[in-house]
Amino acid sequence: MKTPGFDISLVFIWVMVAVLAFLAWRKGDGRMQRGLRRGFEMFLVNGPRVVVALLAAGFLSYLLPKALIAEWLGAESGWQGILIGSLVGPFFPGGPLVIFPVLVALLKAGAGLPAVLAFLTSASVWGLHRILMFEIPMMGFRFAANRMIASLALPPLAGILAFVIIRLLGPPGGFGS
Amino acid sequence: MRHPEKKKASLASQILGVPFWIFAVVAIAGGVITWHWKGQATVEQAILGDVDLFVFLVPRMLGGMILAGLVQVVLPPEIVAKWVGAESGFRGLVIASVVGALTPGGPMTSFPIVVAFYMSGADRGALVAYLTAWSLLGFQRLLVWELPLLGPDITFYRVLAVFWMPVLAGYIARQLPISSGPPPGAEVTR
Numbered sequence: 001m002k003t004p005g006f007d008i009s010l011v012f013i014w015v016m017v018a019v020l021a022f023l024a025w026r027k028g029d030g031r032m033q034r035g036l037r038r039g040f041e042m043f044l045v046n047g048p049r050v051v052v053a054l055l056a057a058g059f060l061s062y063l064l065p066k067a068l069i070a071e072w073l074g075a076e077s078g079w080q081g082i083l084i085g086s087l088v089g090p091f092f093p094g095g096p097l098v099i100f101p102v103l104v105a106l107l108k109a110g111a112g113l114p115a116v117l118a119f120l121t122s123a124s125v126w127g128l129h130r131i132l133m134f135e136i137p138m139m140g141f142r143f144a145a146n147r148m149i150a151s152l153a154l155p156p157l158a159g160i161l162a163f164v165i166i167r168l169l170g171p172p173g174g175f176g177s
Numbered sequence: 178m179r180h181p182e183k184k185k186a187s188l189a190s191q192i193l194g195v196p197f198w199i200f201a202v203v204a205i206a207g208g209v210i211t212w213h214w215k216g217q218a219t220v221e222q223a224i225l226g227d228v229d230l231f232v233f234l235v236p237r238m239l240g241g242m243i244l245a246g247l248v249q250v251v252l253p254p255e256i257v258a259k260w261v262g263a264e265s266g267f268r269g270l271v272i273a274s275v276v277g278a279l280t281p282g283g284p285m286t287s288f289p290i291v292v293a294f295y296m297s298g299a300d301r302g303a304l305v306a307y308l309t310a311w312s313l314l315g316f317q318r319l320l321v322w323e324l325p326l327l328g329p330d331i332t333f334y335r336v337l338a339v340f341w342m343p344v345l346a347g348y349i350a351r352q353l354p355i356s357s358g359p360p361p362g363a364e365v366t367r
Contacts, residue, residue, distance in 0.1 A: 004192055013253035013320055020247035031250045043239050046321075047193045050238065052200040053232060057225040095284075097196060098324040104326055117335055124312040125346070129314030132199025134284040138292055139304075142355055147305045150350035154309075154342050161338035172330035 002077035042068065049097055057101035073115035081115030082159030089122025089155060099123055113166060118159030125151040234325045245281045248317070267344075273303040274343035277310030281317040294358035306347025313339050 024032035073081045092099055099120065106116055126148060137146045166172070212220045273294075280287055291304050299307075314336065323332045 003218060010237055010240070013237055013244060017221055017240055017244050017247065020244060021253055024247055024251050027251075032247070035247035035250035036243060037246070038249060039243030040239075041188060043242040045194075046242065046361060047235075047238065048192055049197045049200060050234070051231065052197060052204045054227055054234075055224070056200050056207050057205035058227045058230075059204065059211045059220075060333075062211050062219055062223055063207060096318050100322045100326045107327070107331075115335065117338060120335070121313065121339060125309055127312070130284050130312075132298075134288045135308075136230075138288045139295070143304070145303065145309060146350050146353050146355040147346070149353060149355075150305050150346045151342075154339070154346065155187065155367070158335075158338050162307060162334060165334050165337055169334070172334050173328065 010064045021086045046097070053097060054104070057105045064105060064109040069106065069109045070083075072132050073111035073119075077115055078163075081119045081141055082156050085115040085117075085119035085159060086122045086155035089124075090126040092123045092127065108142040111159045113172065114159040114162040117138060117162040118155045119157035124156035125154055194232070238321055239324040241317065241325075242318060245317045248279070250283050267348075269300070269303045270306045270344045270347040273307040273309040273347065274314075277307035277343060278314040278316050280307075280315070283292050287311045299352065302347040302351030304347075306343045309346040310343035313342060318348035 021032055024035050071077065072084050075085075092102065096165065103116055103120060106119070107113075131144055131148070135147070208220060209222075211223060277287075280290060287308065291308060293303055294307065319332065321334075323335070327335075
């Protein structure tokens with residue numbers, strides 16, 4: 001895996017930080033300090049979790065049965081990979097802290113981008129733990145059912161489009177596909 | 178650190194909270210099993226790969242988190258609610274999607290906002306567009322997690338594949354013959 005120390009994404013993030021810090025500073029009232037502190041505390045809380053999560057994901061990528069994953073979700077898996085990715089997504093608990101290390105492990109183990117994007121989309125729009133913990137209690141069952149039906153086709157569509165985009169633009173850099 | 182003692186303690190307990198220990202246990206178990214099955218060289222290789230990744234990750238993640246903190250003070254949820262609550266139609270779906278993508282934080286941030294939107298008169302299509310955009314295109318998740326971990330190429334491909342989906346989901350939700358009464362969460366937000 002390539003790990004450039006410096007690229008456009010890093011510049012973009014810090015330019016945005018400077019712009020927003022300026023906007024907050026212009027309002028006075030200690031808003032900028034509050035925002036900076038909130039962000040820094042978020043980093044302090046999440047940084048160590050990410051370190052251990054990535055350590056775990058690093059080992060898992062060596063332990064996962066690569067042949068099986070390549071067969072189920074690999075670049076050659078086609079429809080089947082997209083379908084499996086869409087079906088397992090909802091059962092993944094937790095936010096980005098859980099899902100992104102899993103994605104890294106899947107991609108390292110040879111999963112294809114279409115299946116991985118179907119999986120991520122499905123975990124995002126159909127994540128059952130979030131629906132059960134937040135959506136149904138706060139918005140009611142009918143609203144949740146409406147939203148779930150409305151987003152039923154999105155995970156396989158994401159997989160199919162990823163397939164089309166790779167055909168048009170070539171495989172993405174980073175993990176290959 | 179000039180924080181008062183109490184604040185410091187709560188931060189420390191957050192840092193070393195349950196998620197940290199779950200991942201730590203999985204990491205240690207993973208390391209032991211890898212060592213047992215694949216040998217010491219593989220363990221060293223895995224750790225070296227992770228060190229590379231951390232060096233890449235830390236400046237981006239720090240920037241992303243500070244950005245998220247600043248967005249929360251520059252863009253208060255009440256104002257966001259006003260923008261979407263006032264709109265409807267296709268334009269409302271687009272606005273709801275953009276605002277959803279810009280909303281930072283986890284479900285404890287976004288669902289109270291959805292309830293607030295609902296109470297201020299946003300239709301269910303706009304709310305579905307908002308939630309879909311927040312979960313699929315959340316700017317914060319993109320900056321803090323996706324860009325550093327998956328790289329610019331995969332992030333770009335994914336955004337290209339899904340950016341239009343919130344508007345579609347909102348449109349379909351509007352057409353479905355499922356109406357809902359006032360949300361149970363309305364009491365929570367006062």
